[in-house]
């Protein structure tokens with residue numbers, strides 16, 4: 030029997046997660062695919078198997094911690110060793126600032142922060158015991174600057190980056206690599222409305238790059254590279270000026 034490495038991907042029914050699944054399938058990995066839309070997952074699993082992978086599809090809502098634990102333990106029974114876990118599932122959207130309730134923003138925070146800890150933490154004891162493995166989260170360049178009406182999204186991406194920064198020195202001692210990927214605009218269904226007018230990287234191209242980063246990296250990676258310039262400018266431009274510019278940019282929406 031040939032030895033296969035393993036990868037577990039949340040949010041594999043679409044976009045970056047789906048394209049990453051195909052990359053790992055081409056490299057003959059055992060792949061755990063999870064998302065809420067299980068019919069889509071089954072089709073993606075079939076394609077992964079055709080590409081040379083060994084895929085298992087699990088219907089999973091990452092906001093449900095107990096189910097995350099169950100699915101993780103089911104997948105662990107299928108693998109020789111647990112190599113890579115990618116917390117990719119995420120949503121974007123309006124905060125609903127004027128809704129007089131916190132439902133919209135809380136749903137984003139719950140999916141993008143709690144969903145990440147729910148997905149990754151059931152695997153950590155196994156990686157620690159193995160003395161090997163890689164944890165990955167999909168943060169965003171949106172975690173480096175405030176986006177009006179999208180405070181939930183931006184802050185969720187800061188939070189997971191910070192969790193990874195805090196865990197990295199601890200888990201590196203057990204040879205567990207911690208990779209935070211901060212993409213700019215990638216052409217996937219999450220990009221809606223005016224954002225669709227920004228230059229976007231094709232998702233398959235991004236997935237090839239992310240595959241390489243995950244193979245070699247241990248740190249925070251911004252992609253494409255030119256967003257690093259914007260991030261640097263955000264650090265040196267005074268907050269008052271940023272606030273002024275954003276007010277001007279978004280003033281039409283308030284009228």
Ligand SMILES: NC(=O)c1ccc[n+]([C@@H]2O[C@H](COP(=O)([O-])OP(=O)(O)OC[C@H]3O[C@@H](n4cnc5c(N)ncnc54)[C@H](OP(=O)(O)O)[C@@H]3O)[C@@H](O)[C@H]2O)c1
Nearest residue numbers: 040042044045064065066090091118119169214215217219
């Ligand atoms: N595309 C970009 O420009 C961009 C930029 C920066 C960061 N990112 C990040 O990259 C990640 C992937 O996004 P994408 O661009 O590939 O968007 P996408 O095509 O909309 O994919 C999002 C995935 O997350 C899953 N998901 C959402 N809520 C879930 C939940 N509660 N439980 C389980 N799965 C859930 C969706 O599956 P189901 O609906 O089937 O559950 C879907 O598979 C996200 O974390 C996003 O914030 C994307």
